[in-house]
Each structure stands twice: as C-alpha cells, then as structure tokens.
Amino acid sequence: MIQENLARIRGALPEGVKLVAVSKFHPVETMMEAYEAGQRCFAENRPQEFCAKVPRMPSDVEWHFTGHIQTNKLKLVLPYARLVQSVDSLRLLQAIDRWGAANDKTINALLQFHLGAEETKGGFDEVGIVSVLREYADGAYGHVRFRGLMGMATFTDDESVIRSDFARIRDLKQRMNAAFPQLSDFTELSIGMSGDWRIALEYGATIIRIGTAIFGHRQY
Numbered sequence: 001m002i003q004e005n006l007a008r009i010r011g012a013l014p015e016g017v018k019l020v021a022v023s024k025f026h027p028v029e030t031m032m033e034a035y036e037a038g039q040r041c042f043a044e045n046r047p048q049e050f051c052a053k054v055p056r057m058p059s060d061v062e063w064h065f066t067g068h069i070q071t072n073k074l075k076l077v078l079p080y081a082r083l084v085q086s087v088d089s090l091r092l093l094q095a096i097d098r099w100g101a102a103n104d105k106t107i108n109a110l111l112q113f114h115l116g117a118e119e120t121k122g123g124f125d126e127v128g129i130v131s132v133l134r135e136y137a138d139g140a141y142g143h144v145r146f147r148g149l150m151g152m153a154t155f156t157d158d159e160s161v162i163r164s165d166f167a168r169i170r171d172l173k174q175r176m177n178a179a180f181p182q183l184s185d186f187t188e189l190s191i192g193m194s195g196d197w198r199i200a201l202e203y204g205a206t207i208i209r210i211g212t213a214i215f216g217h218r219q220y
C-alpha cells in the first residue's frame with residue numbers, strides 16, 4: 001500500500017518538487033517500507049521521537065523537522081536535521097543561531113508563516129517575517145541559512161479558503177524575493193499536506209509534506 005501511495009503521489013509531482021514523508025507516530029518498520037520503495041526524505045514533529053528514529057533508519061535518509069521545538073530540545077534535532085521547516089518564533093530562531101555558533105554549524109531553515117485560521121498553528125505574521133529577513137540581510141543570524149517559507153493552510157473542506165491561504169504565502173514569498181534579491185537561497189515554498197497537496201502545486205509548492213496519504217492514519 002505504501003509503495004502504491006508513493007508511486008501515485010510521485011507520478012503527479014512536477015520535476016523539482018520534493019516529497020517529504022511525514023512519519024510521526026509511525027514505527028520504523030512502517031517507515032522502512034517507504035524507504036524500500038525509494039523514499040529518502042522523512043520528517044518528524046517531536047524532538048524525542050525524531051532523535052530516537054534517526055539511528056534506527058539507514059544513514060542516507062535526509063531528515064527534516066516540521067514541529068514545534070522547545071529551546072531545551074534543540075540538541076535532539078539540530079545535529080541531524082538537514083532542514084528545520086518550523087522556525088516559528090524569534091526566541092527559537094535566536095536559540096538556533098546560538099546553537100549553530102556554539103557547534104560551528106549553519107542550520108538550514110524555513111520560516112514558518114502563520115497561515116491557517118487556527119490559533120494553534122504557530123508561526124510569524126507577515127511583519128515578523130519581513131523584520132527577520134531584514135535583520136538577516138543585514139548580517140544577523142549568521143549560523144542560519146534561510147531557504148524559504150513553510151505554512152499550513154486552514155483545516156477545512158472549503159477549497160476557496162485553502163486557495164486563498166496558499167495565494168497569501170506564495171505572494172509573501174514573491175514579495176520577499178523582490179525585496180531581498182541578495183538572499184538567493186530563499187527559494188523554497190513548503191506548502192501542501194495529504195488533503196491539499198494537489199492544490200499546493202498550483203501555487204508553486206517546492207516541498208510537499210505528506211503523512212496520511214502515504215502511511216495511512218496515525219495511531220495516537
């Protein structure tokens with residue numbers, strides 16, 4: 001089943017769009033089915049689960065992190081994550097930058113834009129994104145490399161709401177690219193989950209994050 005799910009999704013992806021398998025709450029055995037089917041990029045949401053799984057999966061897995069990180073859990077995530085997609089506050093950003101300085105590492109990161117209507121979805125508002133990128137363009141956050149934006153659309157069946165969310169983040173990214181042309185690495189737009197990834201492609205997604213549509217429903 002996992003193999004068929006992956007094949008179906010991959011078959012619909014334009015070249016250059018990265019499929020991230022969101023494996024939270026699924027055991028390593030299940031993840032290995034995806035691995036055997038050629039999947040190499042996986043993402044987790046919880047620091048503890050993330051760092052428990054890393055050593056149990058093959059070493060050529062590219063790990064992303066997509067959940068909230070308390071600053072005291074950074075050491076569980078940052079040594080292994082190729083991309084932290086969920087930089088959702090200034091406090092976290094500053095802590096990541098400090099960790100990078102202390103460990104002589106540069107952390108690839110996406111700024112999480114608070115997109116959906118739900119208050120529980122974290123992230124920067126537009127003013128916050130602009131202000132971080134302005135500081136970054138002026139030399140701040142020297143141990144972070146911002147690669148783009150991540151967002152989660154409103155959880156709804158109303159497609160027009162999802163489209164308007166995706167349009168907002170796409171437009172914000174375009175405006176940031178125009179305002180900060182020197183940030184030539186700021187190319188990624190991580191939007192699209194199991195329920196809305198086909199729509200996300202229409203809005204320029206470069207990364208889609210898929211859990212349920214690959215692995216089935218999660219056991220909580």
Ligand SMILES: *Cc1c(COP(=O)(O)O)cnc(C)c1O
Pocket residue numbers: 022024045066067152193194195209210211212213
């Ligand atoms: C869980 C999660 C996903 C995957 O959700 P599905 O609907 O199962 O595809 C994607 N992105 C983030 C940030 C998540 O927390």
